[in-house]
Amino acid sequence: SHLEKEGPELDYVTRPPGSGIPQMPPDQKRVSAWRKHCGGLEGDGESEYGVLEELTFSGNLAIWSPPPEVLEQELPYSMRYLRSLFDARHTHSLDLHDMKLLRMPPEVLELAWSLLHLYLNNNELTTLPICVEELSCLQTLHLHHNRITRLPPTVGLCLTELTDLDITYNEMTRLPLEFGNLKKLKKFEVGNNPWDMIADETVGQGTKSLIRFLQAVKDSVHGILDVQDMAISSYGLTFVKRAIPDASKIYDVNMDDNVIKMIPKSLHVLTAVVSLSINRNKLRELPEWLPVYDNLQVLQCSTNHLTSVMDEIGDIPTLVRLTLDSNFIKQIPNTFSSLTNLETLRLDSNQLECLNPAIGFLEKLRKLTLDMNELTCLPPEIALCTSLRELSFEGNAIKSPPREVILNGPPGVLRYQARLLAGKTQLDMQLNELGLYHVPFEITYMSNITRLNLDNNRLRDLWPVAPLPPFCERDKAVIVGGGYWAYRLYPEEERRAMGWEQPEDPD
Structure with a gap:
């Protein structure tokens, strides 16, 4: 009932879905009930009729069960193989570990509609056939200690009932992004593989973080990369770049709540980015190559360790929103004068001692927050921000404008500053x-x-x-x-x- 299909990847042709599993003869039903009652037999090679000492079937043309690699071993291996298949009909668990299997046996698919647990660990497998998708009821799949280099995407698409998946100690470099669909996984072990797309820090965060990472990378095909709160470091970002299917289509990047200290240059390939959020990290400086994002409109770097803003910020005139609050910035560069499209600027909770007069060139600026700094005065040039509607500078030892002017709100402050500028x-x-x-x-x-x-x-x-x-x-x-x-x-x-x-x- 199973044929081997030639092609780049092993596949099996099985009976049509819904055709059912062949019925066991009446005597085998009684044996099955007896084995279930007794919990199975102990010792390899034993049967209810005694101990089999010799088994020969030479002269048969097409023996496919047990597989040749099992038959080449000693008799107990073949008997354990057959007994495991026999027991799986009532235990819903198939244990074929340590049998030197080269491929998943086709007999496994005969149990497709009832099998819950499958153990293929400690073999010589290099992949799984695409038809593994028929094991839709599977809850446990152990593939550790094999030679697997890749797994079919159908595992993630069809085996959605999986709660325990172990692929440790293999030779895998990439995981199908479809594995992000395995929402019911409680245990997902992927360690000790030469991963090219997953950093060790991501692996160490556990099953939920790993699934979220795969799902985030998978969703990036829609233009949004959300890796928020995954404990990703600067080193881990290089793996994110490798995992992304098409970096040129991503326009929204969210890397909030991680442990990023610097943005690696490898991310310069995200040339279509419009919004970049790196809030609540450990960022020490903004990269000088950031202007390669020539479509960037929103840049959010709140709650980091920034002490300055690079001069190259002026080479991103497309910026509309810039948030740099809760850092350690002491001054802003003169190149801010080039951000003529900026509408929102947040600089609160920094260490600003004075505000650069270049702020006056931001004609479209509508919101400016300067709370909790070390300012003593505002530059008269701020009056040139004719579109300014929200201005906040609480928590500063402001002497100019005077308090009676501040009480009149932003319009009063701007009027006062305009007169100072005129004078x-x-x-x-x-x-x-x-x-x-x-x-x-x-x-x-x-x-x-x-x-x-x-x-x-x-x-x-x-x-x-x-x-x-x-x-x-x-x-x-x-x-x-x-x-x-x-x-x-x-x-x-x-x-x-x-x-x-x-x-x-x-x-």
Whole structure:
């Protein structure tokens, strides 16, 4: 009932599905019941009729059961082989381990609709036939200690009831991605194989992580690679790249919650990536080759160990969202000015001491978060971000803009910064109608301004909060509700701390 089919891979032709298993003769039924009651016989080569000492069947043309490799061994091997097949009809378990089998016996398929456990370990197998898909009820499959180099995808597609699969100590380099469909697996042993697509760290994470990894790589054919929370390191990422069927089609990559310290250059093949997420890792720096992702729009690197941002970030003008919060960044590079399409920038929970004026070139920026840094002031150039709608900088020792301006929200802050910027460039500082309680200290650094308007505020005094103004080479005029105040100039040899004072003759 079984024929060997020629071709690159061994296959068997079996009886049509649903034809049933041949019925045992009545006497064999009684024997089967007796063996089931007694739990089987002990000792190889024994039968219920005594101990068989010699078995010959020379002159038969086509003996296929037991297989030739079993017949070449001593008699107990053949008897154990036949007895295992006999017992499997009522135990639903077939144990053919350590019989030097070269291929899966075709008799196994006669038990296809009832077999639950199959042990083919410690043999000389190199693969399984495609028709193994007929063992759809199988729950246990042990193939360890063989010479298997590959397994058919049908194992993952059809043997979905498997709970225990052991393929350790073989010669496999790749697993069919269809194995990711084996959701019921509780024990999946794959160690001691020369894997080319699975890192040892992934193997060590256990069955669930391994199945998730295979499923993630399999789903990458749809353009999404999700390897979140798989304890993958930088070394493991090189195996991810090898496992991906077609890297050029992936547009969304999620590597959150792993232990990645650097992104290997081998991932530069993901040229179609639009979104890259590497949150909650141990990333120390962004790779200089990142601009090869010329379609990248979303880059998320929150909660890592970044201390700086590489200058090459400016070579990715397609960026729309950039999250670098919860790192150790102290400054951002001037090349940020090239990110003209950026709409969201998160820099909160870093160590920023000042914000680069290049931020003013981000005309499309709508959201900027700077919470929990070490900022003391915002650059006036931030007023050039005309699309900004959300601005947050809580948890900083901000002196500029003043608190009364901050309470007016982002619109009030941007209006204040715009006036500072105008005074910086036009030498005419219009700080009227801002509800100020004190003269802003930052104007004391603008030694070139010639006019300062503080009308309609709530000034309590004219002392800048801090620090005192630097020494000036010429008189300055300050308009305060129609009255004039001026710097008092000291001779160079008598320079000392200067302050504001009212002239003797205001006219």
